[in-house]
Amino acid sequence: MRAVLTKKRQAGLCRTMIKLSNIEKYYGTYHALRDVNCHINEGEFFSLLGPSGSGKTTLLRTIAGFEEIDSGTVMIGGQSMVGVPPNMRPTNMVFQSYAIFPHMSVAQNVAYGLRSQRLNKAKTAEMVRESLGKVGLAGYGERAAHALSGGQRQRVALARALILKPKVLLLDEPLSALDRKLREQMQSELRRLQRSLGITFVLVTHDQEEALTMSDRVAVMFEGQIAQLDSPQALYKRPASKRVAEFFGAMNILKADILEVKGDIATTRIEGLGVANLAFNPQPGADASSHYCAGVRPELMTILDDGAMAYDKETPATVTDVEYRGELTYYDVKFEGSDTPVVVSMRNTSNRELREIGQQVRIGWESASAVLLLD
Amino acid sequence: MSRRVLTMFMIIFVIFLYAPTLLLPIFAFNDSSIISFPLSGFTLNWLKSLGAAEELRKAAGTSLIIASVSSIIATMLGLLATSATVRYQFPGKGFAIGAIMLPMFLPEIIIGVSLLTVVLLAGFKLSIYTIIMGHVLICTPFCIAILRSSFQQLDPSLEEASLDLGESRINTFRRVTLPLIMPGVVSSLLIGFTISLDEFVIAFFLSGTEPTLPVYIWSQLRFPQRIPSVMALGTLLLILSVVLLTLSELLRRRSARRLDQKATSGAL
Numbered sequence: 001m002r003a004v005l006t007k008k009r010q011a012g013l014c015r016t017m018i019k020l021s022n023i024e025k026y027y028g029t030y031h032a033l034r035d036v037n038c039h040i041n042e043g044e045f046f047s048l049l050g051p052s053g054s055g056k057t058t059l060l061r062t063i064a065g066f067e068e069i070d071s072g073t074v075m076i077g078g079q080s081m082v083g084v085p086p087n088m089r090p091t092n093m094v095f096q097s098y099a100i101f102p103h104m105s106v107a108q109n110v111a112y113g114l115r116s117q118r119l120n121k122a123k124t125a126e127m128v129r130e131s132l133g134k135v136g137l138a139g140y141g142e143r144a145a146h147a148l149s150g151g152q153r154q155r156v157a158l159a160r161a162l163i164l165k166p167k168v169l170l171l172d173e174p175l176s177a178l179d180r181k182l183r184e185q186m187q188s189e190l191r192r193l194q195r196s197l198g199i200t201f202v203l204v205t206h207d208q209e210e211a212l213t214m215s216d217r218v219a220v221m222f223e224g225q226i227a228q229l230d231s232p233q234a235l236y237k238r239p240a241s242k243r244v245a246e247f248f249g250a251m252n253i254l255k256a257d258i259l260e261v262k263g264d265i266a267t268t269r270i271e272g273l274g275v276a277n278l279a280f281n282p283q284p285g286a287d288a289s290s291h292y293c294a295g296v297r298p299e300l301m302t303i304l305d306d307g308a309m310a311y312d313k314e315t316p317a318t319v320t321d322v323e324y325r326g327e328l329t330y331y332d333v334k335f336e337g338s339d340t341p342v343v344v345s346m347r348n349t350s351n352r353e354l355r356e357i358g359q360q361v362r363i364g365w366e367s368a369s370a371v372l373l374l375d
Numbered sequence: 376m377s378r379r380v381l382t383m384f385m386i387i388f389v390i391f392l393y394a395p396t397l398l399l400p401i402f403a404f405n406d407s408s409i410i411s412f413p414l415s416g417f418t419l420n421w422l423k424s425l426g427a428a429e430e431l432r433k434a435a436g437t438s439l440i441i442a443s444v445s446s447i448i449a450t451m452l453g454l455l456a457t458s459a460t461v462r463y464q465f466p467g468k469g470f471a472i473g474a475i476m477l478p479m480f481l482p483e484i485i486i487g488v489s490l491l492t493v494v495l496l497a498g499f500k501l502s503i504y505t506i507i508m509g510h511v512l513i514c515t516p517f518c519i520a521i522l523r524s525s526f527q528q529l530d531p532s533l534e535e536a537s538l539d540l541g542e543s544r545i546n547t548f549r550r551v552t553l554p555l556i557m558p559g560v561v562s563s564l565l566i567g568f569t570i571s572l573d574e575f576v577i578a579f580f581l582s583g584t585e586p587t588l589p590v591y592i593w594s595q596l597r598f599p600q601r602i603p604s605v606m607a608l609g610t611l612l613l614i615l616s617v618v619l620l621t622l623s624e625l626l627r628r629r630s631a632r633r634l635d636q637k638a639t640s641g642a643l
Contacts, residue, residue, distance in 0.1 A: 066535055086538045099536035103554045112550075113540030164540065 016075075017042040017168060017200045018063060023072035025058060025224075032058045033069070034224040040168075040202060045194050047203045047211040049247075050221035057172060059221070060204045064170050065089045077167050092161035093170040096177070098153040100145045106132070106156055107141035113164045131163040132156075134193070151182050158190075162197070169194075171203045175210060187214055208248050212236065220244050238279075241374035245295050252301075252342045256294035256372065266372060270294040272335025272342070273315055276367035291375035298345040300369035303331060303355060304362040311364030317342070319359045329354060333363060396613065403607040408600050421607040431608070434591035438572055441503055441587060445510035446518075446567030452511070453518030453563055458552075461526040462534075479516035486512060487580035494581065501583035509577040514567040521566060521627065525559025558626040565623035569616050588612070 018040040025033035033055050040046045048056040061067045063074060065086035074081040076090055092113075101109050110128045119127070132138055135155040140148075148156065154174055161169055174190075175183045191214050194201045205211050211218045212232040219229040228240045239245035242253055255271040258280075266280035271294075278294065304314065320341060321332035329348055332341045344363060346352070355361060406416035425431060459465075460472055478486060490509050491501075499505060529552065537547040553560070575589040582590055592608060595601045 064539060066538075086535070087541045087543060091539075093536070093539045095532045095536055097530055097532050099530065099532040101533060101536075101551060101555075112537070113542070115546075116541055160540065 015042045016040070017044070017077060018202070019073075019075040020059075020063075021073045021075075023059070023062065023074070024070045025055075025062065025067060026070050032224050033062070036072070036224075036226055038219055038226060038229055040200060041216075042200055043198045045191065045201045045203070045214055045216045047205055047215040047218045048221060049205055049208060049211040049218050051206060051247075053223075054221040055224035056204045056206075056221050058224075060093075060170050060172055060202060063168070063202065064091055064093050090167040091170055092164055092166040092168075093172065094154070094157045094161055094174045096172045096174070098150075098157040098174075100148070100153050100156055100160075102146045104145055105141065106137070106143045106145060106148070109145055109156055110141075110159045110163055112160060127163055128159075131159040134162065135159045136189070150177055151186065154178070154186065158193070162193075162199075166199065168200045168202060171201060173204055173206070175205070176207070183210075190214065212248070220247060238371055239295070239373060242293055242295070245371070245373050250298050250343060250345075251295045252298060252340075253373070254294045254296070254338070254340055254342070256292050258292060258372075268292075268294060268372065270370065271340060272317075272338030273313070273365070273370070276313065276370060278367060278370055278372050280372055292372045293375050294370050295373045296342075296365060296370045298330065298343040301342070301344045301363050301365045303333075303344060303346060304364045305352075312366040312368070313364065315363050315365070317361055317363050319355050319357055319361055322354060322357060324348075324354065331355060333361065335363075399606050399609045399613060402603060403610040405603065408603055410602055410606075421603040424604045425607055425611075428604070431588075431591060434586050434588045437503060437585045438588040441506050441510060441578075442568045442571040445507050445514055445571040446564045448507070448511045449514035449518045449567045450522075450560060450563045452515050453522045454560070456515075456519050457522040457526045458548075461523060462531065475519060476516045478513050479520075483513065483574070483576040487577045490577065491580045501581055503583075503585060505581040505583070506578050506587065509581050510571040510574060513574065513577065514570050517566050517570060518563040521563045521623075522556065522559050524627070525556040525562075529555055558629050562623040562626040565619045565626075569619045569623075573612070573616060 016039045020036055020038050020040075023033050023036040025031075036055075036059060048059055050056045058067055062069055063076070065081065065084060065088075081089060101112065104112070107125075107128050110131055111124050114124055114127065128141060129138070132140060135158045137152065137155050137159065140152070140156075145153075145156070154177075157174075171190075175186055178186060187210060190201070190203075203211070203214065212235070215232055217229065217231055218235055219226045220235065221227065222243060228235060228244050230238075235244065236248050239248060239251070245251040245253070254273065257269045258266045259269055259275070260267040261280055264280050265277050267275060268278050269275050273294075273296075282290070302311070304311070315335055317333040317335045319331055320334050323330040323332075327348060328345050331344045331346065333344055334341060342363075401414070402410050403421055404417055404419070405414045406418035406420070407414075456472075456475055460468060486509060490505070490512070494501065494505050494508075533551055533555070534547055537551045538544070542550065573589065574587075575593065578587040579590050579593070586594065588608075592605050595605050
């Protein structure tokens with residue numbers, strides 16, 4: 001399924017399911033959404049990632065129809081959603097609190113949205129059974145909703161939404177209330193469900209790991225704006241700005257001066273690392289006055305052994321701290337002419353000895369693994 | 376030391392508050408038409424005499440009708456007011472809530488006199504309806520106070536989930552909101568009923584030819600020989616009020632539990 005999707009995408013065959021254009025939203029004087037534009041493709045697992053207050057939930061609720069926007073348009077399945085109330089939209093939502101109706105049984109909860117379809121009892125019961133089976137709750141229909149655990153509530157919320165066969169399933173931080181183990185289990189289950197159903201999923205999360213592992217594409221939001229929209233790999237490898245980079249794992253940030261730009265290559269002087277040619281593709285919003293810094297992930301630098309294989313770049317440094325963490329060891333090193341401590345992570349192997357504080361080492365790195373970041 | 380003083384104070388306070396009420400049942404069963412100690416003996420005659428009094432039965436009927444209708448109207452108005460004020464923000468909301476809640480604190484005599492003036496100016500005759508009007512006015516704030524706590528305990532995402540699953544606003548109210556706040560609604564009906572049943576001042580000003588029970592009781596106090604009967608009647612009303620108020624509070628707590636919340640203090 002995913003392979004097919006990827007091929008479709010390459011061939012430009014993917015249809016847009018949701019199109020958000022120039023969305024602006026104010027709460028009083030608070031600017032909650034600032035000129036949000038994006039396309040969400042049919043059958044895609046799309047995540048809105050950001051810290052609290054970044055507008056991600058507001059954007060999700062805008063798609064669902066719970067928030068009125070001040071300007072801009074929302075299109076779902078090619079139709080404008082202006083003035084369309086939530087009950088008339090082809091979307092269903094899994095709420096953060098799950099919103100399971102406490103006065104109904106599990107089966108009544110799941111069948112809730114079927115009422116308008118005027119099905120007979122047997123058909124309804126069959127659909128409920130099928131839907132509960134899909135989320136791994138077969139046989140739970142007669143239980144009272146308030147007697148369920150957190151994980152079960154979430155599955156009921158999923159079954160209740162999916163039984164209506166929505167074009168888009170919206171998930172508002174569905175995993176944040178679960179403990180770590182259950183959360184990881186639900187992540188892979190949600191992913192599998194999404195692939196087998198082929199429904200467009202839009203997930204809101206503040207957990208970057210969750211966004212990376214589950215999504216086809218992620219929109220990173222800060223202060224009501226989409227800072228970067230890309231695939232998980234691209235977001236991790238080529239973050240556009242310092243803020244996005246720091247949101248996804250560890251990143252060494254070094255001062256940088258762009259000396260010359262030729263096409264999409266920028267000759268850059270990096271603090272401590274010297275001059276290197278870095279890929280340069282300015283993001284929308286960046287201009288000649290924009291400041292840049294350079295970023296290198298700790299795992300993309302190596303402390304070279306004597307006579308080790310050649311790296312594109314080699315830079316002498318001094319070890320200032322060693323932190324052993326089992327699988328990995330984190331070294332703090334300082335390059336000559338730079339005060340910024342740089343973290344290098346090394347996989348521990350049976351024949352590799354730990355370096356000591358104060359030791360002189362050579363750090364190997366590739367200019368392709370350094371990225372220019374908007375400051 | 377100060378603890379003992381406080382305990383004493385509390386005991387005196389409670390005695391002062393409830394002892395007079397206890398005189399009602401004592402003299403309701405005392406075998407004498409004169410209200411004085413020492414007691415002369417036990418009797419059920421005063422209670423029995425109530426059944427024979429035609430006017431009393433009529434007054435009781437009037438009171439029950441007024442109390443039922445007033446509490447239903449007040450609860451319906453309360454539902455509208457709370458669903459608007461708890462869920463939505465609108466200009467003048469604070470003022471509107473204040474204006475609706477004010478009759479709770481306004482002296483009843485002022486409400487009674489001003490309503491009487493309005494009714495007479497408008498050319499209406501005094502009747503059951505004018506009393507209902509007055510009672511709705513004073514019951515509504517109490518109903519709102521109770522319904523507010525029910526609504527606030529209701530997770531707004533439950534209503535959103537219903538809308539999201541394709542139900543209209545009206546059906547959402549019918550299938551989700553109303554069942555979940557039902558204990559609060561019943562509690563509000565009971566409180567409204569009790570307030571209206573006990574109310575004297577407004578009923579006195581606004582009643583025409585059909586007095587309510589409290590007004591009837593007041594009229595009987597002019598005849599000393601009927602006082603023990605009034606005591607018996609008062610005892611029945613006391614029991615009824617206590618039962619209704621207890622029921623209403625129990626329902627409110629049950630509702631709070633059902634909505635997965637800690638029971639918080641309500642209007643009582």
